[in-house]
Amino acid sequence: MLKTLQDLLTELKQLVTWTYLDNPAETMIEGISFSSKNIKQNFVFVCISGYRHDGHDYVNEAIHNGAVAIVAERPIEARVPVIYCKDTKAALAELANAFYDHPSTRLRLHGVTGTNGKTTTTALAHQLFDHVGMSAGLIGTLGITYAGKTFETPNTTPDPLTINRHLHAMVEAGVTDCMMEVSSQAIAEARIAGLEFETTSFLNLSHDHLDYHGTMETYAYTKAQLFTQLTESGCGIVNEDDPHHTLMLSMAPSAANSFLFSRQSTAADLVGHRKDEQFMLELGDEAVQSPLPFYEAYNLDNTLCAISIVLQTGVPLAEVLPHVKKLTLPSGRLERVTGIEQSVYIDYGHTPDAIKQVVTALTARYPRVLVLLSAAGERDRMKRNIMTEVVVASGADMILTVHDPRHEDPQQILDDLATGQSVEFARFDEREAAIRFFCERMDDYDCGVLFGKGHDRVERIGDAAVPFDEPALVRRFLQSPELP
Structure with a gap:
């Protein structure tokens, strides 16, 4: 990709002022980055204030590596043009959209939000698109997938440069539809700013991320912002069984369509x-049936949402129906461990409601x-004892441990x-020891489930990411x- 600085500034709504900006129409830009280490010759460096680092402190390194312009939101000293913006996170999204020629407008982008079920729903919809012969992409917790390739991502919803770069590549590869998991943090941090969605879907809302959002009201309102990015001809898809569905639809453009799915209401x-x-x-008036794809009620919700998304692209239900029985859950979602006789599952569940649904x-x-x-x-402490209460109420027996302690004391987590x-529970501050104890006790049980890691294959201890294969253990x- 190659743009002029003028091309990018034209679409920068966050722009306030600039310094030393001569002949922007002649300044060629070959890339954009918010990491000074990734800056190359003729790049724009966007200063982002993060959790641990502030990009404004790395301007000199960025210039040394080839930056020809800096985007900042506070005064800095630099020997290259500085473009000041109100919000550099939003500016990064605007620049990414412009640099990659607004790729979300050149395919159908389907955003899915909700406390639980985003990964499963997007995976199921992706499978259905594939089964009906449509070329689809996927962006989410398990990575970015299209054209037979998968790329790892560090977040459920990646940064705007990663999103737009891959959306552009999808367009070039002939992808017509892309499923995207949209987290509340991504919305709040403007990672999806500027994207245009053909459909936006809401699954459910329950306790999570209150360390970030503060209140459930703020959390709900943040998620609802996704629906403001629907195209005028798009469709807002919601789970009528969740009371927050009306808030979601209220945020959609007045001209947009709505589509409700339900397991409980015959009016959907x-x-x-x-x-x-x-x-x-x-x-x-169409009533059909399919062999049951999943037994769990929450996975039937996810299936209904996935079907709803595919229907909005013009595929008739009769064409979708034969493929419902073929659907499979993504890695780490109520995944049975293979190679053993016992019924042991691993599950990514890390919210009270997700854990309740699985244990039920x-x-x-x-x-x-x-x-x-x-x-x-270093994640929402307010939900921890609620998760324990959910398991206690189910009547299942329980062992307590930790995962990804980062810099927090494991004993505090426990x-x-x-x-x-x-009641006193067996508790382990090292997950591998907890898994060993869990396995030693499995002879007394018909089924076991390990929550927290799911598909993830590393443990985050301090600043290190240590390989950790839970199914193998x-x-x-x-x-x-008897092995050590």
Whole structure:
């Protein structure tokens, strides 16, 4: 890609003023970065104030590496043009959209938000698009996938440069539809600013990220902002069974369409419910059925949302229906550990509601369930003891541990999990030791589930990312428990 600085400034709504800006129409820009280490010759460096570092402190390094212009939101000294903006995070998104020729307008972008189920829903929709012969991409927790390739990402919703770069590549590869998980932090930090969505979907809202948002009201309002980015001809898709669905739709453009799905209300546009081993679906006057893809109620919600998204692209229900029974859950979502006789699952669940949904599903199928419950370091402390209460209420037995402690004391995490409990639980400040103990006890149970890691294959301890393969550990301890 190659743009002039003038091309980019024309679309910079955050612009306030600039210094030393001569002949921007003749200044060629070959790239943009917010990391001084990634700056190359003829790049623009955008100063972002992050959690641990402030890009304004790395301007000299960026210039040394080839930056020809700096975007900042506070006064700095620099020997290249400085472009001052009100909000450099929003400016980064505007620059990324402009640099990559607004790729979200050149395919159908489908955003999915909700406390739980984003990864599963986007994966299921991606599978359905593939089954009906459409070229689709996917951006989310499990990476960015299109054209037979997958690229790792550090966040559920990546930074705007990564998003727009890959959307542009998808367009070039002939992708027509892209599924995107949209987190509340990504909305608040302007990572999706400027993107245009053909559909926006809302799954549910429950306790999470209150360390970031402060209140449930702010959390809900932040998620609802996704619907403001619908195109005028787009469609807002919502779960009618969640009371927050009206807030979401109220944010959509007045000309946009709406589509409601439900397992409980017969008034929704798409109604689905389980009947024995069949998934019954109703769309207007059309009533059809499919072999049940999943037993868990929450995964049927995710399936309904995925079907709803595909329907909005003009694919008829009759064409989608044969493929529903083929759907599979993504990695780390109620994933049964292979290579062992015992029924042991790993699950990414890390919110009270997600854990409740999984434990409820398992205790309905298995008489005796053992749970390994954990919480991550430097994340929402307010939800920790609520997660414990959910498991206690289910009647399942429980072991407490931690995952990704980062710089937080593991004992503090365990204390938070145990707060308010009159019963003493086995607790381990090292996850591998907890898994060993869990496996030693599995002979007394019909089923076990380990929460927290899911698909993730590293433990974040301090600043280090240590390789950590949870399914492999479970197999090792259950097959050869005497191994060190």
